Amino acid sequence: MIDVKHLSKSFGDHQVLKDISEHIYPGDKVVIIGPSGSGKSTFLRSLNLLELPTEGSITFDGVEITDPKTDIDQVRRKMGMVFQHFNLFPNMTIKRNITLAPVRTGLMSQAQADELAMQLLRRVGLEEKANAYPNQLSGGQKQRIAIVRALAMNPKVMLFDEPTSALDPEMVGEVLSVMKELAADGMTMVVVTHEMGFAREVGSRILFMDEGRIVEQGTPEEVFGNPQNPRLKDFLSKVL
Amino acid sequence: MAQYEAWKELLRQGGDVSFWQEFYVKFYQAFIEGDRWRQYLQGVGTTLLVTALALALGVILGILVATIRTSHDQQRIGHRNPVLGLLNAVCQVYVTIIRGTPMMVQLLIMGFVIFSSSRNYTMVGALTLGINSGAYVSEIIRGGLMALDPGQAEAGRSLGLNYVDTMRFIVIPQAFKAILPSLGNEFIVLLKDTSLINVIGGKEMVYAAQAIYGRTYEQMFPLVGVACIYLVLVIIFTWLLGILERRLRQSDRR
Ligand SMILES: Nc1ncnc2c1ncn2[C@@H]1O[C@H](COP(=O)(O)OP(=O)(O)OP(=O)(O)O)[C@@H](O)[C@H]1O
Numbered sequence: 359m360i361d362v363k364h365l366s367k368s369f370g371d372h373q374v375l376k377d378i379s380e381h382i383y384p385g386d387k388v389v390i391i392g393p394s395g396s397g398k399s400t401f402l403r404s405l406n407l408l409e410l411p412t413e414g415s416i417t418f419d420g421v422e423i424t425d426p427k428t429d430i431d432q433v434r435r436k437m438g439m440v441f442q443h444f445n446l447f448p449n450m451t452i453k454r455n456i457t458l459a460p461v462r463t464g465l466m467s468q469a470q471a472d473e474l475a476m477q478l479l480r481r482v483g484l485e486e487k488a489n490a491y492p493n494q495l496s497g498g499q500k501q502r503i504a505i506v507r508a509l510a511m512n513p514k515v516m517l518f519d520e521p522t523s524a525l526d527p528e529m530v531g532e533v534l535s536v537m538k539e540l541a542a543d544g545m546t547m548v549v550v551t552h553e554m555g556f557a558r559e560v561g562s563r564i565l566f567m568d569e570g571r572i573v574e575q576g577t578p579e580e581v582f583g584n585p586q587n588p589r590l591k592d593f594l595s596k597v598l
Numbered sequence: 599m600a601q602y603e604a605w606k607e608l609l610r611q612g613g614d615v616s617f618w619q620e621f622y623v624k625f626y627q628a629f630i631e632g633d634r635w636r637q638y639l640q641g642v643g644t645t646l647l648v649t650a651l652a653l654a655l656g657v658i659l660g661i662l663v664a665t666i667r668t669s670h671d672q673q674r675i676g677h678r679n680p681v682l683g684l685l686n687a688v689c690q691v692y693v694t695i696i697r698g699t700p701m702m703v704q705l706l707i708m709g710f711v712i713f714s715s716s717r718n719y720t721m722v723g724a725l726t727l728g729i730n731s732g733a734y735v736s737e738i739i740r741g742g743l744m745a746l747d748p749g750q751a752e753a754g755r756s757l758g759l760n761y762v763d764t765m766r767f768i769v770i771p772q773a774f775k776a777i778l779p780s781l782g783n784e785f786i787v788l789l790k791d792t793s794l795i796n797v798i799g800g801k802e803m804v805y806a807a808q809a810i811y812g813r814t815y816e817q818m819f820p821l822v823g824v825a826c827i828y829l830v831l832v833i834i835f836t837w838l839l840g841i842l843e844r845r846l847r848q849s850d851r852r
């Protein structure tokens with residue numbers, strides 16, 4: 359579904375991603391782990407071109423998105439993204455946060471979007487917040503709304519960048535359970551996280567990144583049960 | 599009226615007048631005799647007109663300059679557009695010159711050098727104030743755009759919204775709310791700076807006051823009167839801006 363070939367990315371002379379090739383299949387639940395600064399966010403953000411690769415190509419559903427002629431807005435409509443700091447629009451109600459993109463991109467009418475928003479909000483148990491503003495919500499509620507907002511575009515893949523890292527511990531669970539439901543529904547997901555429990559339970563494949571490379575990957579059993587790379591062993595000994 | 603003439607005569611002869619009699623005479627002289635209040639009123643009209651024109655021009659210029667400068671700064675390294683680079687340089691020179699020279703000097707140059715043949719002093723004044731204000735407004739807008747969390751625009755774009763929609767629905771409304779107090783402040787500075795166009799012959803309130811005390815030789819009442827009018831105007835506009843700010847802040851309620 360997403361094909362990454364020889365992806366490199368530099369900020370100035372600092373090379374953050376080093377010749378990464380990877381393929382994400384439909385239905386995959388890829389979990390990316392690794393130490394801070396290893397390039398996890400940069401890799402994830404490259405997938406929907408929030409970061410522009412310096413070299414290499416990325417193809418999504420047969421469309422080469424790194425081609426300057428590709429309409430990136432069209433591609434992004436099919437890729438949902440959830441950020442560490444939620445990035446809800448504070449100047450709009452929750453409902454408008456959710457319906458803005460589907461309506462403006464012509465995906466559906468306002469009435470259809472409103473109905474979809476209520477349906478999605480019900481799914482995450484927040485329908486009574488439809489007319490509230492983001493500042494009136496807790497972190498966990500904000501992140502669940504952010505997930506709903508991305509889902510309203512009916513994406514084929516969801517990208518998560520440390521969705522629970524900015525949350526108070528007691529709110530992590532409510533967000534992870536929404537993500538687990540999503541995974542169970544068959545959504546293709548790429549998740550950067552420090553939640554090893556989630557990685558083990560939900561991940562179909564774990565990628566371990568270090569210094570801009572994917573140095574080891576495998577099923578959760580392989581990666582957590584029988585790590586090979588010394589950096590991975592070292593990393594796991596610190597986080598588990 | 600007859601009272602005024604009698605007391606005025608008494609005052610001129612150095613006769614024994616009470617404080618209130620003297621106050622009455624001078625007040626009458628400064629504001630009522632010969633319907634002089636009309637001159638102040640005209641001055642207020644000019645002040646408001648010049649403020650409105652200068653504000654409109656300032657905001658248009660400010661948006662233009664801020665747009666050029668932010669889009670220039672947001673370009674990717676190695677993909678710089680030379681036309682944008684040139685425009686950006688022009689904008690930088692403009693902002694530097696305007697912010698680096700006194701308003702008064704700018705007015706004198708515009709009035710007596712660049713538009714020395716124009717007799718429409720009020721419009722030259724409005725133009726100068728607008729050009730001046732544009733430099734400050736552009737910096738205010740740029741500050742507002744830079745202060746906004748880049749995650750907001752990223753979230754908009756990641757949903758598939760295009761650049762224009764992201765600016766229109768997400769970035770600009772938030773930036774506008776953030777800069778409104780500074781814009782209001784700039785507006786009030788502008789309102790008060792209209793008093794300067796008097797130096798190139800603009801017929802605003804100070805001009806009226808000067809014309810009047812040129813005939814009566816009594817400066818205090820016309821000048822304090824003008825000060826009071828400015829004060830009242832500023833208080834009214836500050837109050838109106840406060841209302842606007844409160845309405846925009848609705849979404850911040852927790
Ligand atoms: N916009 C940027 N400009 C310059 N350097 C950047 C930029 N974004 C990231 N970097 C650098 O790239 C490297 C990788 O960053 P990245 O955010 O991808 O790491 P990460 O694995 O997500 O780390 P974390 O777990 O802390 O989120 C870091 O050294 C960071 O300083």
Ligand SMILES: [Mg+2]
Nearest residue numbers: 398399400520
């Ligand atoms: Mg990161």
